Amino acid sequence: MGLHPLADRFASVADEYELGRPEYPPGVVGALTGELGLGPGATVLDLAAGTGKLSRALVGAGLDVIAVEPQQALRERLAASVGAERVRDGLAEAIPLPDDSVAAVTVADAIHWFDHAPALAEIARVLSEGGGLAVLTTVPDWSETSWGEAVGGLLAELRPAHPHFEGPPWQQLLLESGSFEEPRELRITWWRKASLERMVAYVGSMSWIAALPEPERAATLSRVAALIEDGTTPELLPTHVIVGLAAAKR
Numbered sequence: 526m527g528l529h530p531l532a533d534r535f536a537s538v539a540d541e542y543e544l545g546r547p548e549y550p551p552g553v554v555g556a557l558t559g560e561l562g563l564g565p566g567a568t569v570l571d572l573a574a575g576t577g578k579l580s581r582a583l584v585g586a587g588l589d590v591i592a593v594e595p596q597q598a599l600r601e602r603l604a605a606s607v608g609a610e611r612v613r614d615g616l617a618e619a620i621p622l623p624d625d626s627v628a629a630v631t632v633a634d635a636i637h638w639f640d641h642a643p644a645l646a647e648i649a650r651v652l653s654e655g656g657g658l659a660v661l662t663t664v665p666d667w668s669e670t671s672w673g674e675a676v677g678g679l680l681a682e683l684r685p686a687h688p689h690f691e692g693p694p695w696q697q698l699l700l701e702s703g704s705f706e707e708p709r710e711l712r713i714t715w716w717r718k719a720s721l722e723r724m725v726a727y728v729g730s731m732s733w734i735a736a737l738p739e740p741e742r743a744a745t746l747s748r749v750a751a752l753i754e755d756g757t758t759p760e761l762l763p764t765h766v767i768v769g770l771a772a773a774k775r
Contacts, residue, residue: 538735539598542576545726547663547764549582549633550715557631558586560711560770561657567628570651572617573635576602579661580611583631591627593620617644625653633661641698649704652773658705660695660769665727665762666714672756676728676749683745684733699771708771716761724758725750 563569565587571580574592576599583590584607592607593615594600603612615621617632617639630648639645648658667673699705717723728734728749734742 537598538730539576539602541726541729541735542599543602545723545728545730546576546578546634547665547717549579549661549766551582551586552715553661553713553766553768554582554586556711556713557659557661557768557770558588560768561629561659562655563588563629568626570620570622570627570630572620572630572632572648573638574603574612575599575633575635577606579631579633580607584611591622593617593622618647619643620647620651622651624650626651628653628656629659630656631659631661634663636660636695637692641695642702645699645702645704649702649773654775655772657770657772658699660708660771662767662769664765664767666765667762669762670753670756670758672752672758675752679745679748679752680728680731680734683737685736696769704774705771706774708769711768711770713766713768714763715766717764719758719760719762721750721753724753 557563558567566589568589568591569583571583571590571592574580574594577592580590580592580603590607590611591613592603592611593613594603595614595616597614600612600614613621617635630652636644652658667677696708699708725746729742729746734745737745
């Protein structure tokens with residue numbers, strides 16, 4: 526049991542991840558907590574928490590957050606932003622928490638990295654009665670830029686086999702596990718101020734770009750920067766957050 530080789534690359538691009546990946550605005554967390562019936566102080570496990578993008582938003586909403594992340598470089602950033610007492614070393618397939626211990630589990634842009642059968646069994650195990658799972662997928666929208674198609678094509682050309690794109694949808698896996706009710710989805714759109722630095726960092730934080738040999742990675746990011754700089758970009762760009770929700774069976 527261990528990390529997917531591409532997922533293992535996130536530790537090497539922690540700075541780019543923190544700069545480039547969008548934060549989660551209050552509307553996203555408000556929808557999540559409302560749909561799952563989470564009141565102030567409810568215990569929430571943020572699984573594969575990364576640098577803490579979602580963990581910080583959950584703490585800010587008054588939830589008692591436990592953030593589990595397997596990579597030390599990312600855990601260090603987590604501890605600095607949400608407090609070391611909230612952070613645990615662990616994998617989705619072996620969650621370091623007791624049975625029936627959390628009201629909800631959140632997974633932001635990470636469920637495709639899991640070994641799904643053991644991970645979903647573990648998530649169901651730690652959820653208390655009436656608890657639920659929230660799976661967040663973040664989709665930056667470049668359709669109003671002049672460079673979005675060219676950059677998207679470049680990224681697709683470089684992308685190797687990747688579980689997010691080649692694997693079965695998480696909704697199917699949830700139902701096949703037998704541990705969850707029929708999932709439902711919410712879609713929330715918000716606008717983020719565009720900047721060249723952030724957009725290049727976002728591309729640099731992608732697992733398969735992080736995995737490129739350094740000369741090729743640097744050349745790719747330079748090409749992306751040139752496409753963006755030479756093109757046109759609205760002042761604000763939309764980001765879509767798809768929130769998938771499923772109650773645990775009991």
